[in-house]
Amino acid sequence: MEINNFIDILFKKAEERCIENFEIYYTSSKSSSIKVFNQEVDSYSDSNSQGISFRLIEKGKMGYSYTESISEKEIDFLINEALENAAIIENDDIEEIYKGEEEYKELELYNPDLETVSIGDKISLLMNTEKITKELDSRIKRVNYCVFGNGSSTRIIKNSKGLNLSEKGNSAYVYVSVVAEDNGITKSGSGFKVSNDFSLFDADTVAKDAVEDAVSKLNPVSIESKQYKVIIKNKAFASMLGAFTGIFSSDNVQKGVSKLKEKLGASIASSKVTLIDNPHMKNGMASSSFDAEGVPTKYKEIVKNGILTSYLYNLKTAKKDGVKSTGNASKGGYKGTLGISPSNFYMKEGETTFNELLESIDNGVLITSLSGLHSGLNSISGDFSLASEGFVISEGEISSSLKQITISGNFFELLKEINLLGDDLNFGLSPVGAPSVLISNLNISAD
CATH class of the missing domain: 3.30.2290.10 (PmbA/TldD superfamily)
Structure with missing residues (x-):
């Protein structure tokens, strides 16, 4: 029929x-x-x-x-x-x-x-x-x-x-x-x-x-385990951000499983950080004019200049908080029950080129990929320990590739440690995107 x-x-x-x-x-x-x-x-x-x-x-x-x-x-x-x-x-x-x-x-x-x-x-x-x-x-x-x-x-x-x-x-x-x-x-x-x-x-x-991705990793070297000034490349940081999008869900906030509870209006990140949910992005992988409940979607800055301005809502959670839905109701297909998800969710890019990010570091590390995102982090506490690939930064330039390393820290603290944002916003194969970011200090363990 x-x-x-x-x-x-x-x-x-x-x-x-x-x-x-x-x-x-x-x-x-x-x-x-x-x-x-x-x-x-x-x-x-x-x-x-x-x-x-x-x-x-x-x-x-x-x-x-x-x-x-x-x-x-x-x-x-x-x-x-x-x-x-x-x-x-x-x-x-x-x-x-x-x-x-x-x-x-x-x-x-x-x-x-x-x-x-x-x-x-x-x-x-x-x-x-x-x-x-x-x-x-x-x-x-x-x-x-x-x-x-x-x-x-x-x-x-x-x-x-x-x-x-x-x-x-x-x-x-x-x-x-x-x-x-x-x-x-x-x-x-x-x-x-x-x-x-x-x-x-x-x-x-x-x-x-x-x-280029494959051959650049050949002939890797080891480094000392310690804290480094680090650039996390756009695709790698986008994958980390994607693993933590649930902290902005009003349902998780109301259930007490997000550390952002009672943080509206508070500073949760560097003033350079603005996080955007944009369902109207041209060619966005999650673009849509309405959500799973028929609520119109809209552009919104969830974090603006480091300040948490809103959570993501559907009708039920919005009613509990006495606010309007943000148009983020989601369903995992026709069988799914209603939940909450971001659309095209990304960190707003900066004005610094990737080469300028490199030049700002005399000696440090470039992280290009992360693995173990499902098992190596805790989205409630923010703690993470992730196997990574990357390169040595020496005198402002990429030098040798690295043998496998592990980065560890806390996501909520990491957001506050962002010093510079690249102009290279990238979404990869996901509706979550980010530019490359410069972190002042990050723990790195050499395997």
């Missing part, structure tokens, strides 16, 4: 059963990926998924139901299941179906031209990328992974309060991973590009990035 017909019938039946407060939430996605290896197509995958959820308020309680089957026989099931679930809910949270707003930001999230790119053109891009990668440097011994992926998604929210929203988006990526070897030492590196404009995918650039 066509989805709009299904929604119309479900809507009509809910009204016929005198349900006054209900919402229909639909998502669908399509994705495909192609991988090449040694100038041959190694694998191809293509997948489609869709589902619909129904939620209602009955006697002040919210009931949920969902199905993957878009057929008329599922409609009574959705209504009955939601009613039954509402009857057994025991919490006293005040629930709400959102009536919507008159204006929503119009965003260009979908590029129809991306859907017309042929499989042959995608394969040609990958073949060229793999070929160029192998030819750039004799120390590149193999290309482990060379893949192109693309996907599109559709989201619809319609409810009994008059809300009727829909949004469609698409995106693609190319990614290559290589292994370099010299003097018995092997190092890996990668390059990638994300966009919904196929004309922006350039084999030469992606290949060059991967090769």
Whole structure:
């Protein structure tokens, strides 16, 4: 059955059963990926998924139901299941179906031209990328992974309060991973590009990035374990920031599992630090005009010049604090329950070039990647101990690569130790971004 017909019938039946407060939430996605290896197509995958959820308020309680089957026989099931679930809910949270707003930001999230790119053109891009990668440097011994992926998604929210929203988006990526070897030492590196404009995918650039990343790590040296002045490169710092975004969730604050509780208006970072949640960013991976409850999204500075100005809210947590939702309600697909997530979340860049950051350090360390982010940090206390890769900075220049090191400290203290911000904001493969940052002191242990 066509989805709009299904929604119309479900809507009509809910009204016929005198349900006054209900919402229909639909998502669908399509994705495909192609991988090449040694100038041959190694694998191809293509997948489609869709589902619909129904939620209602009955006697002040919210009931949920969902199905993957878009057929008329599922409609009574959705209504009955939601009613039954509402009857057994025991919490006293005040629930709400959102009536919507008159204006929503119009965003260009979908590029129809991306859907017309042929499989042959995608394969040609990958073949060229793999070929160029192998030819750039004799120390590149193999290309482990060379893949192109693309996907599109559709989201619809319609409810009994008059809300009727829909949004469609698409995106693609190319990614290559290589292994370099010299003097018995092997190092890996990668390059990638994300966009919904196929004309922006350039084999030469992606290949060059991967090769430079790998060969720069060869012939590493050891350093003494102590405190160093450190530059954390943009992608590495973005990965750390991403691991701590939960501290800004009002739900975590209200539950007492965020150290930012009762910190509104207080200084929590260097005055150079501004943290932004921007759901309207052009080509942003998490851009959207409305959140999972149909609340309009908006640009906001969560931390401004080091001062905490707001938490991230959905309708329920906003009601508890007596404020408006910030448009950050989220759902992990049609099956998911409502939560809170940032959109395109990033630290505002500075005006200092990366080379100028380097030149400000006589002797120090450049951190280029972090691992163990799920096991090596505590998002509640802020403490972290992370395996890292990087380089020695000597007289303002990058010199030798480093054998594996471990950086340790506390994220909340780290925010206060930021002395300079680069102008090189980067998001990598995530909707969380950051520029390179200069930290006055950081503990480094040599393995």
